[in-house]
Amino acid sequence: MNIVIDSEEKFKIKLLSDIGDKYLCFKSQHSFSPIDFICINKMNLKTFYIEHKKRKDAKCNYDTLFIGFNKVNEIEEHYKHSYYVWEFDEVFYWIKHSPEFLKLKNGYANGSRVYHIEKSECFIGYETLLNEINSFSNERV
Numbered sequence: 731m732n733i734v735i736d737s738e739e740k741f742k743i744k745l746l747s748d749i750g751d752k753y754l755c756f757k758s759q760h761s762f763s764p765i766d767f768i769c770i771n772k773m774n775l776k777t778f779y780i781e782h783k784k785r786k787d788a789k790c791n792y793d794t795l796f797i798g799f800n801k802v803n804e805i806e807e808h809y810k811h812s813y814y815v816w817e818f819d820e821v822f823y824w825i826k827h828s829p830e831f832l833k834l835k836n837g838y839a840n841g842s843r844v845y846h847i848e849k850s851e852c853f854i855g856y857e858t859l860l861n862e863i864n865s866f867s868n869e870r871v
Contacts, residue, residue, distance in 0.1 A: 737784035738766050764804040771867050779812040799843035823852040824859045
């Protein structure tokens with residue numbers, strides 16, 4: 731079996747390095763999975779999911795980020811505590827999934843149906859995502 735270190739695997743390695751050994755993270759092996767990672771806290775079994783998108787900086791010049799229409803609908807149904815992450819060369823955006831996403835403007839990008847997520851609604855910075863994960867991890871069950 732060949733192991734490819736793609737952008738998602740690099741992100742997972744960095745994330746695990748930064749959140750410490752209290753989590754297990756697994757990358758989906760299915761290329762059409764609605765999420766890329768599941769992360770499980772070893773102490774309290776709290777679980778979150780991440781959908782990761784690595785993009786070129788040229789695509790960062792727009793006010794809107796896209797996420798697949800079917801992906802959002804499936805995440806709403808099966809993966810309640812999820813984060814969408816867009817990693818550009820120079821900037822990092824993320825937002826926590828919400829049922830309100832199903833009401834967002836949608837359209838088509840590159841022939842696929844997508845939801846439009848305004849950058850102004852997203853958090854900026856990798857460190858803010860780490861803070862969110864740590865906060866989630868420390869909440870009482």
